[in-house]
Amino acid sequence: MSEVLLPQHPPAHRWISAARAGDASVTQAVADPLFTGFGKTWWLALLITLPFVLWLFVAIAWLFYQGIGIWGINSTIVWGVAIANYVWWIGIGNAGTLISAMLLLTRQRWRASINRFAEAMTLFAVAIAGLMPIVHLGRPLYAYWLAPYPNTMALWPQWRSALVWDFWAIVSYLLFSILFWYVSLIPDLATMRDRTPRRAGQLLYGAFALGWRGSSREWSRLQTLHTTMAALGVPLVCSVHSIVGLDFAASLMPGWQESIFPPYFVVGAMYSGFAMVVVLAAAIRWGLSLQAIITRRHFEVMARILLMASIVMFYSYATEWFMGWYGGEHADREVVRFEFTGTYAPLYWALLACNCLIPQLLWWPVARRSLFILIPVAIAINIGMWLERILIVWNTLSHGYMPSLWRSFHFTFWDWSFLIAPVGLFAFLFLIFIRLIPSVSMFDMRELAHQEAAA
Amino acid sequence: MPPLKELPTRPNPAGRSKLNRRQALSLLATGMAGGLAACSKPDEQILPYVRMPERIVPGEPLKFATTLPLAGIGRGVIVTSIDGRPIKVEGNPRHPGSLGATDVFAEAAVLSLYDPDRSRTILHNGAIAPREALNRALVTELSETRSSQGKGLRLLTGRTTSPTLLRQIDGLLQAFPAASWHAYDPTDDDNAHEGGQLAYGQPVRSIADFAKARVIVALDADPLGHGPDQIRIGRGYAISRGEPNAFSRLYCLESALTLTGAKADERLALRPEAIERFAASLARELGANASATELADRERLLLRKITADLNSHKGEALVIAGPAMSREVHALVHWINAQLDAPVRLIDPIDRTPSGKQAGTLEQLAGDLDSGRVRQLVMIGVNPAYDAPSDLHFGARAQKAAFRLHMGEYADETAAIANWHVPQSHRLETWSDLRAGDGTASIIQPLIKPLYESFSEHELLAWLSGAEDAGAYELVRQTWRTAAAADFEAWWQRVLHDGIIAGSGAIAVSLAAPLLPPLADPEPHDKRDDEISLVLRPDPCLWDGSYANNAWLQECPKPLSKQVWGNALALHPDEATRLGLTPGDVVTVAANGRPIEVPVLTDPGTAMGAGALTLGGGRQKAGAIGSGVGANAYTLRTSGNRWHLPQVSIQPTGRREPILTTQNIVRTPEDVRELYPLYQLGQPLPGPVDPDPPSLMPPSVKPGDGHAWAMVIDTSVCIGCNACVVSCQAENNVPVVGPEQVAMGRDMHWMRVDGYDHGSADSPQIGFQPVPCMHCEHAPCEPVCPVAASVHDGEGLNAQVYNRCIGTRFCEANCPYKVRRFNFFGYADGEEYGNLGAESYRGQKNPEVTVRARGVMEKCTYCVQRISGARRAAERENRPLGPDEVQTACQNACPTRAISFGDLNQADAEINHKKADPRHYALLGHLGTRPRTTYLADVRNPAPLNPEGRT
DSSP states (O other): OOSOOSOSSOOSOSSOOSSSOOHHHHHHHHHHHHHHOOOHHHHHHHHHHHHHHHHHHHHHHHHHHHOGGGSSOOSSSOOOHHHHHHHHHHHHHHHHHIIIIIHHHTTOGGGGGTHHHHHHHHHHHHHHHHHHHHHTSSSGGGGGGGSOOOOTTOOOOOTTOHHHHHHHHHHHHHHHHHHHHHHHHHHHHHHHHHHOOSHHHHHHHHHHTTTOOOOHHHHHHHHHHHHHHHHHHHHHHHHHHHHHHHHHHSSOSTTTOOTTHHHHHHHHHHHHHHHHHHHHHHHHHHHTTOTTTSOHHHHHHHHHHHHHHHHHHHHHHHHHHHHHHHTOOHHHHHHHHHHHHSTTHHHHHHHHIIIIIGGGGGGSHHHHHOHHHHHHHHHHHHHHHHHHHHHHHHHHHHTSSOGGGOOOOOOOHHHHHHHHHHHHHHHHHHHHHHHHSOSSOHHHHHHHHHHHHHO | OOOGGGSOOSOOTTSSOOOOHHHHHHHHHHHHHHHHHHSOOOSSOOOOOSSOOTTOOTTOEEEEEEEEEETTEEEEEEEEEETTEEEEEEEOTTOTTTTTOOOHHHHHHHHHHTOTTSOOSOEETTEEOOHHHHHHHHHHHHHHHHHTTTTTEEEEEOSOOOHHHHHHHHHHHHHSTTOEEEEOOTTOOHHHHHHHHHHHSSOOEEEEOTTTOSEEEEESOOTTSSSTTHHHHHHHHHHHTTOGGGOOEEEEEESSOOHHHHHOSEEEEOOHHHHHHHHHHHHHHTTOOOOOOOOOHHHHHHHHHHHHHHHHTTTSEEEEEOTTSOHHHHHHHHHHHHHHTOSEEEEOOSSSOTTOOOOBOHHHHHHHHHTTOOSEEEEESOOHHHHSOGGGOHHHHHTTSSEEEEEESSOOHHHHHOSEEEEBOOTTTSOEEEEOTTSOEEEEOOSSOOSSSOBOHHHHHHHHTTOTTOOHHHHHHHHHHTTSOSOHHHHHHHHHHHTSOTTOSOOBOOOOOOOOOOOOOOOOOOOOTTEEEEEEEOBTTTBTTTTTTOHHHHTSOOTTTOBOSSOOEEEOHHHHHHTTOOTTEEEEEEETTEEEEEEEEEOTTSOTTEEEEESSOOOSSSOTTTTTOSOOGGGGOOSSOSSEEEEEEEEEEEEEOOOOBSSOEEOOHHHHHHHSOEEETTOOOOOOOOSSOSOSSOOOOOOSSSOOEEEEEETTTOOOOOHHHHHHHHHTTOOOOOHHHHHTTOOOOSSEEEEEEOSOSSSOOEEEEEEOOOOOTTOTHHHHOTTSOEEEOTTSOEEEOGGGOOOOOHHHHTOTTOOOEEOSSOTTTTOOSTTTTOGGGGGGSOTTSOOOOTTOEEOOOSSHHHHHHHHHHHHHTTOOOOTTOOOOHHHHHOTTOOEEEEETTOTTSHHHHHHTSTTEEOTTGGGSOOOSEEEEOEEEOOOOSSTTSOO
16 A cells, blocks of 8 residues: 555646546446456455354354343443444444445545445445344344234334334335445446456346446436436435434433434544545555545545544533533533543543544644555544444443442353454455446546546 | 063064964063063052042142251241142241241242252262161161260251251250260351340240331341341331321431441441440440440440430330340440330240250360260251351361261261261251241241152151161151140141241240440451451351352342452451552451451442451362352351451452352442432422323333233332342242352343432442332333234333343333343353252242243243233132232242332222322433332431431
8 A cells, every 4th residue: 555656746646647548448447347357465365353253153143142231231321332333334334325325425436436345335334234223132033023023913013212223224224325326336247247357257247237238318218317316315324323322322321312313423434434444445456456436536536525524523522521410410421520530531532532532633634645654544434333333232231320230241252253254255245346346436427537637 | 571582583474473362462461561660660550530639620729837957946937839840939818927928938948949969868988878777877876975975966956946957956865964065056146145144044046026116226236137026126126117297207327338227217337346435435324333434436426326316215116236246235235225214025945845955065065076075976957067157167066076966957968977968858848947036936837748758857756766767757757646625636737837836926024124245445457557347247147057058149249349159358448548459359267277268349338447248158079050159258257256356467469359249239329319319208299290201203102901010119119128038039040140250240130229318438338129020101112023922011111021032122222121031041041150050959940930041031021920810810700800819929938028029900999099298200211101100209217317306
């Protein structure tokens, strides 16, 4: 990642580094590696992630066999890593659709380089996130009772529960993300169909390309559909994480019952999602040698978004502290005091450092352009955001209204398993994705190249 | 076997069987014989019910009165039995030792009944032996000893008040005049006996009436603590604190915090030596001729208050001394009580044989063993190999007797040193009788046939006396035949039904005024820096260790430390700092060269320079549950110093062992004030609080008709005894989780007792707050459940539908009171702790209550099965449900009647009177949850600062 990408003098084109990028060269740059294969590096990477996938399956099997007592949760802190993971992965999953939909609507052309893999990231992250509430259940085999299906007992879900809202939020968001991703994939699948030398590839890409021929009618329909979906997507992105926020806010517990939670969760989700996109973009750019397509300029814009989000996050934290004090409720003040001085205080200070302090580096343009700085910052943000989620769960539950039952959470091996192994699964799925599907939207890129050339 | 080879082996082409009728029948018979042999049906002819036996309706509970012992003294109980299985113990209101309530030991007895670790067969040198072998051995031994009039025969029992057993012992001693009987109870208070002897010149038993006392001074005594008299004293204490105009005042001087100290109005922590000096000073103030001793300022102030109070309440003032006090102090207390005309009744001891014989001591027996005078040692219901003072080396000395027979419920430590072991039947399996603390006798009647091949101690004594096979039933009836009125059978029926033998209580003895004992200053001990003064106490859950294999009691949080599954040395925090210790450090505690290792816990209620440790830990052969739990404090004990070891050294081992607790004692002042209001008597109380804080939500819906169940708990009389906790556990099939799961913070009790400390860092003032489910009208658990497993019923119960629950745990996350409990593992359902999954334990399960599975949330139901049972009974009789007809398990167990339960819609229900009390408050009421379980605030009655009205 250390290569000097930019020419010595800054180019006129900001979003594509080649002086003249023809349609064919863009397509070639993205599609060809899929036909020739990625060589040993890819296999090695896949081999590294595979044990994590197996680890996750073993962990889930053991969980189902033994019961959720294998985690460090207890009668006071009834929620733990699964819930924090769920919120965190949903947050990661937020950025892909947000980038595509919001940036599409606001006509940010630079999205073309990153939207495809960011959407894929969303899919995988939401799928993993959707797994968490199920494994978190005491009796996971009855997870389907959250769905309103006809049954002899004439029982429906209990609609006042934020968990039911959550169920719908995840399901609709996952369905939407799949469709949105797929719709924008169709022209590229057709390109793949036409270019792949293998019969199997032709059949498979051909089937999924739905007979795309590239007529102007088709392009026009596609654009209308895509824009319409983007318009639907933006509120959905906001609603999904608002509802996650309501899981906590629609309660009675000190530190949870706060009206700031829904917007604060949306910003937090965007924050961690963009941080993850930064990491993935750097990886793809290096792995697929797409320096010409994903430029430093891209990283700089994303860094600016991160900086803005970090300020909003800090503001949200400060609002929490202030309202905890201003509300005058003893239990609320106790929770704030506990955050700073209690059992998990080191983690809380680490959270503040990761989410509020370290990202301030990005005020400096040098830091924004240097991947050496930006990537560690993005990783720190992702760690900080996970800490934030687990501490929302731990602090309130450890320090509720009944001091007689104040307890601490103790990590077990299986908590670590459910924290680490899904990251491996995510990487595994992502590696499969880049191997099979063009990880940059070729038709969007070609359009961008034209626009850049015209500029 | 029928000739199988004759059966057709070829397929029959015609499709018709070649079997003739004979062969078919013989084949049928073979099949039936095989089928029958496969099931383990009894050999005898068995018949199904053709006509239902009277009274036995499957699934309908039957209740029987019986008696359960604690330290040899009886508490009358009524046991519920379903389909022949005893499942629940409740108090017997007629019995003076129960008054309708229970304690933890009575509640837990029903679990011990089903303990699979109980001894099941006769053992000879550890191997299973037939009863004939024991008979032969007994005949040989007895014929040998008969010639010498029983010279080598020694009988060792626990303290017993059983009239039948005492009659049999008399009989045995008549048959073998040279034999002798010894009794040992590890919780016996020898100093009290000797003190009585010292004061009155004869042994006496004193019974204090707490209900009549307005001023009580406890000198290192724990009358409200666990023991055979806890229920009676607790009730008296509650009565004495009912009327604001006649409110009692409880002074407590103690070396370490007890339940009495927790509930005291004035308390001072002092080392036992200092309390003895204080007692002497008190006697001097009251006119005794004792030398003046130096008292610290705080002690002097307290002495002034106590003296003034005692003097102004003659006839209503009472002083009691605890087991750690010397016999002189006990005698002194007798003298003081006589001066005060205290409400104390003196009766003859209740553990004497009909001919007045008193048991010898364990020390005498040890001496006899040493000198080789003992040939046959018969030990019944005792475990001296574990609980004898260690300087007696009982286990080693017992080997000097050639024939050692042990009878006990478990093949325990003493069974291991005996060459014969006979299983003793559980109290719920056998006939016997016992006396209550005041001498009132009652019958023990069996609820079930012995589960194993076990015997009654009466049967064993009959064998020893040479009477072959007299059943316990007949032996007990024989005892009472003379006492009964003319129509014995009618009398017997009534006695069994009532659970009490009316008029059998001891009559007060009239004695001359007690002598003032010579008051010697306690010997000063020069303590080294690493030495403290150690007080031993019976364990509030395991008692003397005999309950160690009872999982309910092992997991019952000790009231003041909330410790479970083990014991610990309690030290003052400053004392611990001085010794360089932090809670959880394992120390070597050594007295007279005998060390034990035990973890340290800090308790600000412990006196500086003192420590406290409970008995009952460190069992080696208790069973799968109790073996190896805790440290054995008996190792430190000597026959001279049973309860108080003046010089004990403490050495850190460097190891750590976390103290397992289920919850914290709350000490942060702001939380304490908010959650556990405590007022001083006479202090103006805040007015009633509006239960509906301002809200944007629509007003709460109140059910217009039907019942509205509610509970009020009076914290001022709650003594924190845990009877409600264990009662709830028994009634509601609450599982035990085991120490590892407790360490993970996952205990399952539906009812917990929170402790709040209103005192200062140095002098705690603990109040107890039992916390069941609040059954909130605006229950925070209900709207968050995605599958409607947490729902409200029309009578105000917050119900949990177990088979609908999917285990999101959102309800517990959102419960401000944290009263819900989650089955992280199948604690009652395949993943039980230890041997708790054994088949026999299933007999105890209440069939009216679901046994909850893994992954399901559960909680207090207000004993909905009892509500339903009472409703069905009322409907059958076509009458409305009475105002106080439903009694929850916790309410029923409470010795002080702190818990009331009833229907808010019935104006005359007790609960409505309690709700009108100005002390009434709702826990966290400002959250707008409108809990149906509410509380009455604690009230203390501290002495005025200037007792004599002068400065």
